[in-house]
Amino acid sequence: MWLLYGANGTTGRLFLEVWHKSGIDLPPCMLAGRSAHALQSLAEKYNLPYQTFTLDELSQISLQGEPKIIVNFAGPYAYTARPWLDYCLRKGIAYMDISGEWRVLTDMYAQQEAFREAGVPVIPSAGFDTVIGEGAVYAFRQKYPQARTLHLGVYARGGYSAGTVRSALVTLPHGYFYWERGALRPTAFSGVERRLANGKAYHFWRATLAELVTAPAWMSDLEVLHTWIALPPRYTRWRPLLEKVFAWQPFMDGLLRLVDSQRARLAREMDLEASTCLFVEAPEVPEWLYVASRQPYVVTAWAVLQSLQLFFREGAFPGVQSAFGRWREKLWAGIPGVQTLWKARSSPA
Numbered sequence: 001m002w003l004l005y006g007a008n009g010t011t012g013r014l015f016l017e018v019w020h021k022s023g024i025d026l027p028p029c030m031l032a033g034r035s036a037h038a039l040q041s042l043a044e045k046y047n048l049p050y051q052t053f054t055l056d057e058l059s060q061i062s063l064q065g066e067p068k069i070i071v072n073f074a075g076p077y078a079y080t081a082r083p084w085l086d087y088c089l090r091k092g093i094a095y096m097d098i099s100g101e102w103r104v105l106t107d108m109y110a111q112q113e114a115f116r117e118a119g120v121p122v123i124p125s126a127g128f129d130t131v132i133g134e135g136a137v138y139a140f141r142q143k144y145p146q147a148r149t150l151h152l153g154v155y156a157r158g159g160y161s162a163g164t165v166r167s168a169l170v171t172l173p174h175g176y177f178y179w180e181r182g183a184l185r186p187t188a189f190s191g192v193e194r195r196l197a198n199g200k201a202y203h204f205w206r207a208t209l210a211e212l213v214t215a216p217a218w219m220s221d222l223e224v225l226h227t228w229i230a231l232p233p234r235y236t237r238w239r240p241l242l243e244k245v246f247a248w249q250p251f252m253d254g255l256l257r258l259v260d261s262q263r264a265r266l267a268r269e270m271d272l273e274a275s276t277c278l279f280v281e282a283p284e285v286p287e288w289l290y291v292a293s294r295q296p297y298v299v300t301a302w303a304v305l306q307s308l309q310l311f312f313r314e315g316a317f318p319g320v321q322s323a324f325g326r327w328r329e330k331l332w333a334g335i336p337g338v339q340t341l342w343k344a345r346s347s348p349a
């Protein structure tokens, strides 16, 4: 038995659909979340049991079916990771999530020793971000182990869920960082232009992606990592103002509620057939790596399915390690539609 919390969110629903269609064999799943009505209809659709509770109630309830692992799809993780991590540590249950929030991950890794001693595996970031990002950095370093300063740029296409926008908003006021020799270091907001394999030029902007925490945690000889995302220029025009008002909590709370009220619309407008791409480059090597994948939420569904299969088949060592860091090629190979292409640095990057 395993438990899927936040099952009725956009990613939870897509995950259930992909799982159902894939026919992948997993132990029985308990759906969970805080909205009884939504869970009941999902439970009927997929013929699965469900349990309704809020995170405030977590310390008083007992989970049905003795789950071996909690898969937490409820976000922003700034609000939902801590209650589950405390619960899993206390009860000795494994934890998995799809967090891309670097601050939450930093806290999690800081508690590494406690999870190790308690024998609890914590498997963060089993989604598109960071599985594909870490996988691309890993593939790059397999071919060019001498590369020390890496740049990872992500162009996610096919729309965003309300949860993703809310996670990004919560993270935004905390600044821009890159990773260098054991620490996150602050840096200025800046942009670069890259021409991708389709020949078009895109603006990539500085972003503190989760890979800055999850990749160096297991790639011990990585020296410098910078992360970028493709964003429309109109966002960057408003950025300085947005960052100031987002730091004001009442404004942020109102905005988070507003975004959540658009959840159904954003989910409907997603293009699940879109493809996504990213690049990895290092100034000191002659090639750059282009990786194309399916739409990020579709990839997330597959990445979690594969991570769960690997967890139940092979187990997981205690302590904190990202899904990709744990299973690498085995996880990558199980995600359909990922393509890699090496290009000379003189050709479009």
Ligand SMILES: NC(=O)c1ccc[n+]([C@@H]2O[C@H](COP(=O)([O-])OP(=O)(O)OC[C@H]3O[C@@H](n4cnc5c(N)ncnc54)[C@H](OP(=O)(O)O)[C@@H]3O)[C@@H](O)[C@H]2O)c1
Pocket (backbone or CB within 6 Å): 005, 006, 007, 008, 009, 010, 011, 012, 033, 034, 035, 054, 055, 073, 074, 075, 076, 077, 079, 080, 098, 099, 100, 125, 126, 127, 128, 129, 130, 161, 162, 163, 164, 165, 167, 168, 263, 296, 297, 300
């Ligand atoms: N790493 C990746 O590549 C990746 C990919 C996809 C998603 N994500 C992350 O996953 C999270 C969820 O995404 P989504 O697309 O499912 O968003 P969504 O459609 O907005 O759904 C949010 C889900 O979280 C639940 N939730 C939110 N706050 C909660 C709280 N305080 N207590 C209990 N439940 C809470 C919601 O429950 P209610 O329905 O009861 O409100 C809902 O089930 C986001 O943080 C997103 O950034 C990451």
